[in-house]
Amino acid sequence: MHHRHSPAAVVLLCCGVGSAPAVAATSLDEAARAVAPRVIEWRRDLHQNPELGNREFRTSKLVAAHLESLGLEVRTGIAHTGVVGILKGGQPGPTIALRADMDALPVTERVDLPFKSTVTAEYRGERVGVMHACGHDGHTAILMGAAEVLAARRNQLPGTVLFIFQPAEEGAPEGEQGGAPLMLREGVFGDLKPEAIFGLHLWSAQNAGQIGYRRGSIMAAADSFRIVVNGRQTHGSTPWGGVDPIVAAAQIVTDMQTVVSRQTDITRWPAVVSIGAVKGGIRTNIIPDSVEMLGTLRTFDPAVRQSVIEKMRRVAEHVAAANGATATFEILPGSTPVLVNTPELTQRMLPSLERAAGQGNVVEIPFVTAAEDYAYFALEVPSLYFFVGSTPVGQDAATAPSNHSPFYVVDESSLDFGLRALVNVATDYLQGMQP
């Protein structure tokens, strides 16, 4: 599917460097609205041609060609398939970054759309469907549109904008590195460190037309953990002849829940401990040697994270010991830090979000227990990350198919809201607008 002549490619041919920009409109919103139909075209094209993390070859080519056509300095091959466009405005000013992620998921699409994905790929040794089930097709298209809107007014633009197109947000394939941390290690902020970064996510929990934000922690830190309970194998009829790791593991599973419910001040910071895999034993009458358990921990504050991890380790080791067994507890590599919105920056940009979505449509939302590797960028520079509602108006967002569902649907009007939010935020920041 990589050689298909895409609608986006057709569009690109007619707006190369030198041709009059289509968006010399008077207001930013008008300029954004003029690009919106092409954002929809790009997004449909990306949706029909999704690519897994670190394999965004076609997507990054499309992005790079578009940025080049706008006359931006373009850097490619960052963190495998990452692309960065650099727009230098005609006026002196600060440097900011806008970020979109480009990867799709190993999900077989079950939405009946004219541009439905039928793409398959190899994933963990299996042939799987590939779908933009998290809306990253929309993020990429929105950021391509934002680059076009801002490039068209570069002469008036004070400062520099980095357009960061990131691979592998959903995680790199096993044995590979990728995503935001790899982009940072490969120097994405090397010679042009922004003084602020902005990102957005389409999401099902709000209707199109709404924007969700939080000051401070917004998305969870995610840690994967493994517990191995070691006993001593024996016959199931004579458990006293060995040490039963299954009973110990069962007690660890239930006691692990008390770390949050009894030992953490949940009035200030919530936390989630979930065990998602319990593996041990082979047949009815053998008590096995060991049990392995895998799980995930979600927290919103680094100190709470540390304290919960210590308590989990204590529960695992001591409950095992009470049963005459031993246990090891480890945090697996690949943790994602909590995503924190800089409070002052968030406050400062709220009017820009309200201009895009309208008063009353910019909503302070609860903590989101999903994680986002954009958090690594936010550790480096002040940041604002917000959600753009994607569930069609009239449908209940609370029960709509969520991001990652094979039935996830993006209302295309949300692309226009996302685009206008992003260009308003960027322009207002560069122009030094205060609330």
Ligand SMILES: [Zn+2]
């Ligand atoms: Zn996702």
Ligand SMILES: [Zn+2]
């Ligand atoms: Zn996502």
